[in-house]
Amino acid sequence: MVNLKQVAALAGVSSSTVSRAIAAPERLHPETLQKVREAIASLDYVPFAPARVLRSGRTRTIGIVAPTLMNELYARAIDTLESEFLQLGYTGLLTCHRDNHDLELSIVRALIERGVDGLALIGSNHHHDVLSLIRRQKIPYVLMWAVDREHVHPTVGYDNHLAMGRVAEYLVSLGHVGFGVLPGPDDTGQLSNIRLSGIREGLGRQGIALRPQAIIATPYDPEAVRYATRKLLCQANPPTALICNNDFIAAAAIAECRALEISVPGQVSVTGFGDWDLARLGSPSLTTVRSDAVRIGHLSARNLLKQINADGDCMAEQDEFEAELIVRESTSNPSAT
Structure with a gap:
């Protein structure tokens, strides 16, 4: 079985640099990171996940909870958010509660049990125990398509x-x-x-x-x-x-x-x-x-990543923008017959 030292030797770096490339790729120079990734690909090296978590304290996973994927805008925002985290070495775990709040609570519990580093939830209407559970566990999270006038929850959306x-x-x-x-x-x-x-x-x-x-x-x-x-x-x-x-x-x-x-x-x-x-x-x-889904996905990724990198020292941030009225052909003066 290929080990960490073999990857380091092929890449011409130290074993600790390989570890950083796996656990915190954003901390490495792009050229160094590329060398390590090429060595990993060449040797088909698969890191042992429990050991990686013990070293870094992170699973490099993000939980994404949506009502449904039968919504073009939700799918587009999730695709944007997930792709931005993917570039940083995170894996997205996506699931849907289908407007069943009890199922939503069960899903969130399961994601927390799996050690996700952060959670993205769509909307502001959730099971009454969901947000209190997340906050008690001190998991970074963001509510997409939501606003919070009380400034309690990190949100991204419009009114x-x-x-x-x-x-x-x-x-x-x-x-x-x-x-x-x-x-x-x-x-x-x-x-x-x-x-x-x-x-x-x-x-x-x-x-x-x-x-x-x-x-x-x-x-x-x-x-x-x-x-x-x-x-x-x-x-x-x-x-x-x-x-x-x-x-x-x-x-x-x-x-x-x-x-x-x-x-x-x-x-x-x-x-x-x-x-x-x-x-x-x-x-x-x-x-x-x-409803700018790409913008919501981008801002949600930024909001969540900022919390993850702050290690719990980040205040809840509200990213709110104005939803634009787009006038097209389906409206006119009522006397325009």
């Missing part, structure tokens, strides 16, 4: 309430006064409620009250969204603007408008949230809010 309020105000500025809202499932909790409250407040600032019958919750199912869209647009006084919780819902709503031969945006304007690929590629292209 969904304010972002959706700007969408509502933009539509009012075009002249819309009749609104329908497709907020997604009514059992997903915090995010849908935050965005809906942002719509209410944005309209309220313009003197417009959102009627209860103007809000129809649906699962993330295209047929359910299309049926809800039909109900809204077949009312006695149909809305001239549909505000959707995300771009998927908006795309399904536009599909139903097309089936009903209702022009978008000529007869009804439609907005989404997220700026998924389909927002740019659909016809009409979608007015939406840009």
Whole structure:
């Protein structure tokens, strides 16, 4: 079996330098690190993980916990975060809790038991024991797509309430006064409620009250969204603007408008949230809010790595940015028929 001394001899460095290349590659000069990595590859050397952990106190692993990967933005942010850590010699351990908070707690416990050096969790709505467990164990962590006005938790994200309020105000500025809202499932909790409250407040600032019958919750199912869209647009006084919780819902709503031969945006304007690929590629292209997933992944990696390198002496840092409203073809003045 190949050992550490053989790698060091081939690379022309000391055994301690090889150890540093494995345990803390960022501390080596790039040329030295390259020599060691070439020697490791040439000899097919596989470090003994328990020994490495004992020497460095780190497993060089990061736990990433997401609700689902069936979300383009989550996948893009995770890919960015994981690739940045991979360049530093870390391995990402990715798992999904599928909106089951008890499962989330079990997953986080398992990752901590495996000795992860840090945790990245998506969202701010978690099992009530998850964050207290992480903090008690003094594990570096970051909440992605989250803000924390109390400055307790390290977070990266934007204010969904304010972002959706700007969408509502933009539509009012075009002249819309009749609104329908497709907020997604009514059992997903915090995010849908935050965005809906942002719509209410944005309209309220313009003197417009959102009627209860103007809000129809649906699962993330295209047929359910299309049926809800039909109900809204077949009312006695149909809305001239549909505000959707995300771009998927908006795309399904536009599909139903097309089936009903209702022009978008000529007869009804439609907005989404997220700026998924389909927002740019659909016809009409979608007015939406840009949820910059790559930026969230990059800032989350930076935030988490800063904590790991500080060895517990780092204050919780909040990285917040403004989500940009992207105006495209799916919105116009209501009299533009």
